[in-house]
Amino acid sequence: MAKRGEIAAYRPCVGVMLINKAGLVWIGRRFDKQNDEGKGHWWQMPQGGIDKGEDVRAAARRELAEETAVTSAEIIAESAHWYTYDLPEHLIGKSWNGKYRGQTQKWLVLRFIGDDSEIDLAPPGHSQEFDRWRWARMDELLELIVPFKRPVYEQVLKEFRHLGA
Numbered sequence: 544m545a546k547r548g549e550i551a552a553y554r555p556c557v558g559v560m561l562i563n564k565a566g567l568v569w570i571g572r573r574f575d576k577q578n579d580e581g582k583g584h585w586w587q588m589p590q591g592g593i594d595k596g597e598d599v600r601a602a603a604r605r606e607l608a609e610e611t612a613v614t615s616a617e618i619i620a621e622s623a624h625w626y627t628y629d630l631p632e633h634l635i636g637k638s639w640n641g642k643y644r645g646q647t648q649k650w651l652v653l654r655f656i657g658d659d660s661e662i663d664l665a666p667p668g669h670s671q672e673f674d675r676w677r678w679a680r681m682d683e684l685l686e687l688i689v690p691f692k693r694p695v696y697e698q699v700l701k702e703f704r705h706l707g708a
Contacts (some may be wrong), residue, residue: 553627553647557598558590560652563678566708571673579671586687612666615657622650626695650699681707684691
């Protein structure tokens, strides 16, 4: 395993901004991740790694289904750029089998066309990542997100603000 200072790679990842008919954004509360600020304290939009050879749009749909069971959604936008963040120093070399110093993310916006009853935080075949979920206004998101991800969320919100409430 490489030492923290030697890890230069970023994990390829997708982020999903799921927007409902009212223009609100889906967020889930992470309950399984201990961090500097405590466990069960932070919310986020769905996100996850892109499998080798997987198309970004397919990865976004897969991650959304794995984390929320949502399949009733249409892709309406894709970020113009890849957004990158570093993990906090004490997690570099530990998360993702020690391979990555952070993530580089392509963000997609999907319009939710289903019913809230479709949402299931423990879909079969996937480890549950969230213990609660809710719809939020875009202007609420930054205060709810773990601090080290906030710069990426700021950029994503700026790019897609026109699509939400």
